Amino acid sequence: MRVHLVLATALAQGDEVPQGPGFLDRALQALVDGIQFGAIIAITAVGLSLIFGTTHLINFAHGELVTIGAVVAFFLNVGAAGPGWHLIPSAAVAIVIGALLGGLIERGMWRPLRKRGVGLINLFIITIGLSLLLRHIVLVFFGTRPQSYREYDIQQALDLGPIGITPRDLIIIALSVLVLLGVAFLLQRTRTGTAIRALSSNPDLAEASGIDVNRVVLIVWVLGGGLAALGGVFYGLTEIITWDMGFRLLLLMFAGIILGGLGSAYGAMVGSFVIGIVAQMSSLWFPIDLQNAWALLALIVVLLIRPQGILGQRERVG
Amino acid sequence: MDWAVIVSDAIRSGIGPVAAVYALAAIGLNLHFGYTGLLNFGQVAFMLVGAYGVAASVSTYDLPLWVGVLIGLGSSVVLALLLGLPTLRLRAEYLAIATIAAGEILRLFYRSSWAEPVTGGVFGLQRFAVEFYDVSPIPRDTYGFWLVRYTSLDLWALAVAWAMVLLAAVVIALLVHSPWGRVIRAIREDEDAVRSLGKSVYAYKMQSLVLGGVIGSMAGMMLAIQNQSVNPDSYDPVVTFFLYTIVVLGGAGRVLGPIVGSILFWAILTFFDSALREAIGAGYVSPSVISAPEVGAVRFALVGLGLVLLMIFRPQGLLGSRKEMLLDAR
Amino acid sequence: MHADLAGLTADPGVPKPDPLLVVDGVTRAFGGLVAVHVEHLEIQRGAITALIGPNGAGKSTLFNVLSGFDRADAGRWTFDGAPVTGRSAHRLARRGLVRTFQLTKTLGRLSVLENMKLAATGQRGERLVAGLLPPLWLGQERAIEQRADELLERFRLAHMRDEYAGTLSGGQRKLLEMARALMVRPTMVLLDEPMAGVNPALTQSLLSHITDLRDEGMTVCFVEHDMDVVMGISDWVVCMAEGEVVAEGPPRAVAQNPAVIDAYLGRHHDEPGTEYDDG
Structure with a gap:
């Protein structure tokens, strides 16, 4: 982060010298926005991290699980041929569908391919093809026009001192944190969670101690799919729903996971918040259209200095 | 359904300038991925840098075209060195993500309002290819056979592009059959073994990255010249995914693989595109299911599906x- | 036994008359666990030294550190008089310190011959620009190929010359790795469990190749579990346990050393009242 700030101040435009109380207010606002953005990235990234931890597969199609969640909820909520439900039941159904989709992909594609012995690099390339396929199927059905949900769209921002935040966004942050705590509880306090952690840290030992690997991996994919769908709905609420929204989020998820430590679910959470904050706060010095660029640059810097990330084990990454 | 139009469209695309450009970029990627085992997912960044190198030099700075070409080549070398520094010591999956990230960072910077004075920002740059077409010896006319026709401008671009493909293929063929190529292929198999025999794996990977990247930037330049414009959104990660499909389709680690792959890729893609449009036009497929603008999306979905099926059923591609x-022990 | 080593007191860390490799205070720890802590060790030039010890004694870790495939947390070592602490693996190999791997690393999609040719040093054609111009390296390549074929003949792999190395059996891969290491013309060869996974019929053949290495002037150090093998060909034996050198000396002396027997059995062998003591 220090490298980033030094670079930032060195490159800053002459007429936007950061100083004075106005700047502090904007910084706080950016921080809050960053926490919210980070929370959404965290929810979607945790699933991606767990999938990597248990199967060593980098699921390039994870962004599409996010998009599909948001789009299914949209269809149920506002869609022309849909039932026109309120957002909350629409979201609930979308989450279930996302979870089922995750489970279906694992059971129907990855498990048979793993059994066949297809190599990890080939599997990774397959996820890229899958991502292309799913994303453009969504495009055909959803179209290019960005959309919004019917409820909670325009709201008055609450005035909390220097920062303003809509009730919707506040609730989203709270819910996200709750969900992340729930995932943490799952991992630490349940048999399934322990099995997941065991499989991530030592697959051979885990299998030898009787853990049903296929079942654990299936649970991880169901969980990941559901979380991605939830993240999609949140992202659609706070930003806008587009056919490639998940894909745009995917690189930030990767950044968050690697920054936090590949293979560590808690690392993914922490890293995602950092990425969200970096992205939003970069707009204090730089044009908004470079937000994602700065977040990705943070990723590259981390890879240079500490490739195992914040919470990762110091294993060989090269 | 006019099958003659569909088939001729496919042929025209398969041997056309775009197929040549993608073949060239794929030759570079093949050196990275097919021969060295580098999972470089930022090949589009090299194309971007080459394209803008030429375009900005001529359009923004009024330099002659050949200087622009040199700048484009130079920038790709710099990019390779900068990219390689943090990434070449990383494991395959880290390298993939880091290179995608690098590609996106570059695209976003070139696209930004901050860079607009040089790169034209969102609007890109135009009017830099005049010198290229001025030296064309081909008289103004249309050329071709049957229904496959090209303008004299397209034909010139096509000829130069395929000549570059040939040159690159010869260079790669010579290299992979040399001791240098042997070290490269050994690195693909097992880096530690190569180190234990006294070769600097990092240095070889970097050389491969630079050479493949330079070839990629040449492809980017040709693409820009052909379109007579550059736009940052034409250089997004999807291009790299297309390139991987082409490399895999033709056969990774084979000299002719990228060429065969690109010709087939564009022929098949255009075939489906054209067939779908004809079907809509003829009423076989109703516009409410797929409207004409959405045909473009279908082609991307098809590439995705094709890549999945290829990797599952014939990962060695056509020539592998x-x-x-x-x-493959990886 | 090697003439130079006769008459040396068999103490851990005893200096050798003409040491090629000298190790001082090398430590490597993983998390809190100390895998290697070698106070002092010298490997005699031109001799065959065996490195023995129970599983987890740190033998492979020491190999990895000394050959540049792992970093030491502390300590120094010299090779042929020159300090080489922390040098990367490929630089050490260039200096003449070559190692083989416990899990063989034959390059599967290269042919057996290509595996061999790869190992030759000083190849002009391995430079990028020179590689483009065959006249610059074809002559050298032919000479290398001849030497490779001779070695393959010696290791009885000549018939597999043009096959993919990935199709070789386990034992053939061990032979290939040894032959390939020889192409480098090393000063010292570190063999990491050369007999592991090899069927007994091949063991004699491998053993005679190892003694050939010494007879040609190379220094050999190998990790091994099979005591018969060790006794048969070693000039000197070093025993490690729990990361430290607990004994060294001529083979027979080490085999009878109580510290060595302790290391393998886990405690002093004549203590009463344990599960091993069944009367």
């Missing part, structure tokens, strides 16, 4: 050997 694929 199954026996060799089975020996």
Whole structure:
């Protein structure tokens, strides 16, 4: 982060010298926005991290699980041929569908391919093809026009001192944190969670101690799919729903996971918040259209200095 | 359904300038991925840098075209060195993500309002290819056979592009059959073994990255010249995914693989595109299911599906050997 | 036994008359666990030294550190008089310190011959620009190929010359790795469990190749579990346990050393009242 700030101040435009109380207010606002953005990235990234931890597969199609969640909820909520439900039941159904989709992909594609012995690099390339396929199927059905949900769209921002935040966004942050705590509880306090952690840290030992690997991996994919769908709905609420929204989020998820430590679910959470904050706060010095660029640059810097990330084990990454 | 139009469209695309450009970029990627085992997912960044190198030099700074070409080549070398520094010591999956990230960072910077004075920002740059077309010896006319026709401008671009493909293929063929190529292919198999024999794996990977990147930037330049414009959104990660499909389709680690792959890729893609449009036009497919603008999306979905099926059922591609694929220990 | 080593007191860390490799205070720890802590060790030039010890004694870790495939947390070592602490693996190999791997690393999609040719040093054609111009390296390549074929003949792999190395059996891969290491013309060869996974019929053949290495002037150090093998060909034996050198000396002396027997059995062998003591 220090490298980033030094670079930032060195490159800053002459007429936007950061100083004075106005700047502090904007910084706080950016921080809050960053926490919210980070929370959404965290929810979607945790699933991606767990999938990597248990199967060593980098699921390039994870962004599409996010998009599909948001789009299914949209269809149920506002869609022309849909039932026109309120957002909350629409979201609930979308989450279930996302979870089922995750489970279906694992059971129907990855498990048979793993059994066949297809190599990890080939599997990774397959996820890229899958991502292309799913994303453009969504495009055909959803179209290019960005959309919004019917409820909670325009709201008055609450005035909390220097920062303003809509009730919707506040609730989203709270819910996200709750969900992340729930995932943490799952991992630490349940048999399934322990099995997941065991499989991530030592697959051979885990299998030898009787853990049903296929079942654990299936649970991880169901969980990941559901979380991605939830993240999609949140992202659609706070930003806008587009056919490639998940894909745009995917690189930030990767950044968050690697920054936090590949293979560590808690690392993914922490890293995602950092990425969200970096992205939003970069707009204090730089044009908004470079937000994602700065977040990705943070990723590259981390890879240079500490490739195992914040919470990762110091294993060989090269 | 006018099958003559569909087939001729496919042929025209398969041997056309775009197929040549993608073949060239794929030759560079093949050196990275097919021969060295580098999972470089930022090949589009090299194309971007080459394209803008030429375009900005001529359009923004009024330099002659050949200087622009040199700048484009130079920038790709710099990019390779900068990219390689943090990434070449990383494991395959880290390298993939880091290179995608690098590609996106560059695209976003070139696209930004901050860079607009040089790169034209969102609007890109135009009017830099005049010198290229001025030296064309081909008289103004249309050329071709049957229904496959090209303008004299397109024909010139096509000829130069395929000539570059040939040159690159010869260079790669010479290299992979040399001791240098042997070290590269060994690195693909097992880096530690190569180190234990006294070769600097990092140095070789960097050389491969630079050479493949330079070839990629040449492709970017040709693409820009052909379109007579550059736009940052034409250089997004999807291009790299297309390139991987082409490399895999033709056969990774084979000299002619990228060429065969690109010709087939564009022919098949255009075939489906054209067939779908004809079907809509003829009423076989109703516009409410797929409207004309959405046909473009279908082609991307098809590429995705094709890549998935290829990797599952024939990962060695057309020219690869199954026996060799089975020996892939990675 | 090697003439130079006769008459040396068999103490851990005893200096050798003409040491090629000298190790001082090398430590490597993983998390809190100390895998290697070698106070002092010298490997005699031109001799065959065996490195023995129970599983987890740190033998492979020491190999990895000394050959540049792992970093030491502390300590120094010299090779042929020159300090080489922390040098990367490929630089050490260039200096003449070559190692083989416990899990063989034959390059599967290269042919057996290509595996061999790869190992030759000083190849002009391995430079990028020179590689483009065959006249610059074809002559050298032919000479290398001849030497490779001779070695393959010696290791009885000549018939597999043009096959993919990935199709070789386990034992053939061990032979290939040894032959390939020889192409480098090393000063010292570190063999990491050369007999592991090899069928007994091949063991004699491998053993005679190892003694050939010494007879040609190379220094050999190998990790091994099979005591018969060790006794048969070693000039000197070093025993490690729990990361430290607990004994060294001529083979027979080490085999009878109580510290060595302790290391393998886990405690002093004549203590009463344990599960091993069944009367």
